[in-house]
Amino acid sequence: MADMKTRTPSGLVHPVGGAIAAGASINARGLTKVFGSGENAFHALGPIDLDIKPGEFVSIIGPSGCGKSTTMLLVTGLEPSSAGTVEIDGKLLTAPISEIGIVFQDHLLLDFRTAIKNVMLQQEMRGLDKAALRERADALFERLGLAGAENRYPWQLSGGMRQRVSIARALVHDPSMLLMDEPFGALDAITRTQIRHDLEMLWLETRKTVLFITHSIEEAVGLSDRVLVMSKSPGTIVEEIVIDLPRPRPAHLGEYPEFSKYAERIYRIFEKLGVYKF
Amino acid sequence: MAAFGGSYLSSVLIGTVAVLLLLGLWEAALHFFEVPVWLAPKPSDFLARLYTDRALIAGHAFWTSLTIVQGFTLGVLVAVPLALAIVSIGALERGLYPVIVFLNIMPKTVIGPILIIWFGIGPLVAALIVFLMSFFPVLVDSMSGFRLIDRRLFYISRSMGASSWQTFWKVRLPAALPHIFSGMKIGVVKAVEGVIIAEFIASNKGLGFMILRASAFMDMTLMFSGLVAAAIVALMFNGAMSIISQWLMPWSRH
Numbered sequence: 428m429a430d431m432k433t434r435t436p437s438g439l440v441h442p443v444g445g446a447i448a449a450g451a452s453i454n455a456r457g458l459t460k461v462f463g464s465g466e467n468a469f470h471a472l473g474p475i476d477l478d479i480k481p482g483e484f485v486s487i488i489g490p491s492g493c494g495k496s497t498t499m500l501l502v503t504g505l506e507p508s509s510a511g512t513v514e515i516d517g518k519l520l521t522a523p524i525s526e527i528g529i530v531f532q533d534h535l536l537l538d539f540r541t542a543i544k545n546v547m548l549q550q551e552m553r554g555l556d557k558a559a560l561r562e563r564a565d566a567l568f569e570r571l572g573l574a575g576a577e578n579r580y581p582w583q584l585s586g587g588m589r590q591r592v593s594i595a596r597a598l599v600h601d602p603s604m605l606l607m608d609e610p611f612g613a614l615d616a617i618t619r620t621q622i623r624h625d626l627e628m629l630w631l632e633t634r635k636t637v638l639f640i641t642h643s644i645e646e647a648v649g650l651s652d653r654v655l656v657m658s659k660s661p662g663t664i665v666e667e668i669v670i671d672l673p674r675p676r677p678a679h680l681g682e683y684p685e686f687s688k689y690a691e692r693i694y695r696i697f698e699k700l701g702v703y704k705f
Numbered sequence: 706m707a708a709f710g711g712s713y714l715s716s717v718l719i720g721t722v723a724v725l726l727l728l729g730l731w732e733a734a735l736h737f738f739e740v741p742v743w744l745a746p747k748p749s750d751f752l753a754r755l756y757t758d759r760a761l762i763a764g765h766a767f768w769t770s771l772t773i774v775q776g777f778t779l780g781v782l783v784a785v786p787l788a789l790a791i792v793s794i795g796a797l798e799r800g801l802y803p804v805i806v807f808l809n810i811m812p813k814t815v816i817g818p819i820l821i822i823w824f825g826i827g828p829l830v831a832a833l834i835v836f837l838m839s840f841f842p843v844l845v846d847s848m849s850g851f852r853l854i855d856r857r858l859f860y861i862s863r864s865m866g867a868s869s870w871q872t873f874w875k876v877r878l879p880a881a882l883p884h885i886f887s888g889m890k891i892g893v894v895k896a897v898e899g900v901i902i903a904e905f906i907a908s909n910k911g912l913g914f915m916i917l918r919a920s921a922f923m924d925m926t927l928m929f930s931g932l933v934a935a936a937i938v939a940l941m942f943n944g945a946m947s948i949i950s951q952w953l954m955p956w957s958r959h
Contacts, residue, residue, distance in 0.1 A: 523864070529861055529864050533857075537879070538956055539880070539956045552865035553866055
């Protein structure tokens with residue numbers, strides 16, 4: 428196992444731009460979530476420690492109900508933790524932070540707003556400069572293959588496009604952190620592979636810190652610098668795997684023999700945790 | 706024929722032909738069996754009366770419409786904020802909502818005589834009865850509208866640094882609007898139904914009052930003219946609701 432944990436070497440391929448870190452660092456200590464109290468208390472998560480470097484792409488993978496999504500919400504302060512501390516860029520988190528973008532499994536677009544107006548909600552809520560944000564939104568639409576879909580309502584878009592709009596909404600205000608909770612979980616396999624690649628390219632350009640929650644070993648290995656494997660009830664991080672594969676990664680990850688090794692490694696951990704019963 | 710406007714036009718055409726056919730049949734049957742006008746008027750009788758007595762009928766139709774607008778507007782203005790309060794505050798949901806449900810089960814018209822003692826016979830009492838009848842469907846659908854919102858939208862809204870006021874105006878209210886409107890559509894139907902009965906028992910103006918008085922004078926033709934006028938008022942209000950909802954919610958056409 429130790430041989431898998433080697434640090435990402437300089438051989439990493441970054442075709443677009445330099446690796447200037449635009450992301451925030453996340454440091455969590457003893458993060459715990461208990462729902463309810465007394466007899467009915469349910470210890471859902473932790474204690475867990477997290478250390479995510481600026482601009483790093485980190486996935487959390489684990490079985491359903493292990494507290495992956497809760498971790499994401501605690502790290503941003505959107506849900507209060509029962510115990511533990513979070514530091515964002517070295518500053519102690521006391522209230523929900525808004526220098527973030529979130530994408531959930533369901534697109535969660537407002538069906539009464541067109542695609543572009545859904546994205547521009549960021550500008551309206553934050554009171555940012557309209558022209559500047561519109562320019563960024565247009566660039567993101569272009570970049571995500573959404574050009575021409577600006578004035579369509581969510582119900583007029585395909586599932587993949589809706590999720591792309593959702594990603595644009597999470598990035599238009601140039602946040603330092605992108606949080607994604609199974610963002611491709613509801614998409615078909617072909618769309619998923621394409622959007623995975625598009626996200627990777629976007630990340631390589633912008634270098635946000637990404638916390639990516641997933642069920643999918645392929646997505647975790649295909650996207651991440653580092654994969655954290657979680658166990659269930661209470662959710663704890665049982666293993667950390669550094670993914671040392673060149674970027675951008677191909678559609679067919681099987682091209683790398685290392686991919687199968689990483690994948691097998693995660694399967695083995697899942698087996699040990701009793702996630703699979705064959 | 707173009708498929709776009711064609712289907713709409715042809716359905717209007719078919720409807721018109723059907724109504725004309727029915728009226729023609731009615732006219733012919735009454736004519737053939739020589740039914741006296743005090744027993745059942747022919748369409749030619751009451752449609753002509755609709756024209757000759759147009760000032761009287763329009764005057765009462767105006768009062769009926771005003772009563773609907775007053776009662777229904779009050780219903781919406783009370784129901785929507787109350788729905789939000791009930792959904793947001795657990796104590797209200799457990800304490801107040803059962804009381805409202807109980808009050809709704811009670812037939813609204815029994816309150817009429819009480820309201821007459823309090824406010825005297827007149828359109829105000831009719832408007833209050835219309836309010837009571839249209840209020841509940843708006844409340845129930847608004848509640849489900851406010852409740853059905855995906856909680857994760859609040860995470861997204863909060864991640865944008867939105868205040869709760871912004872979240873309400875930009876996310877919660879528009880998301881609930883289709884539900885509020887479907888409640889309002891039912892509420893309007895209840896209101897136009899209720900207004901005539903309310904005017905029977907508690908008003909000295911309006912189509913309901915006019916029909917009741919015509920009944921006292923055995924003026925069958927005017928009663929039928931009033932019926933047609935009431936139907937026109939109902940159609941107008943339902944149409945207005947559709948137009949307003951299309952205008953306010955251009956996205957909800959799917």
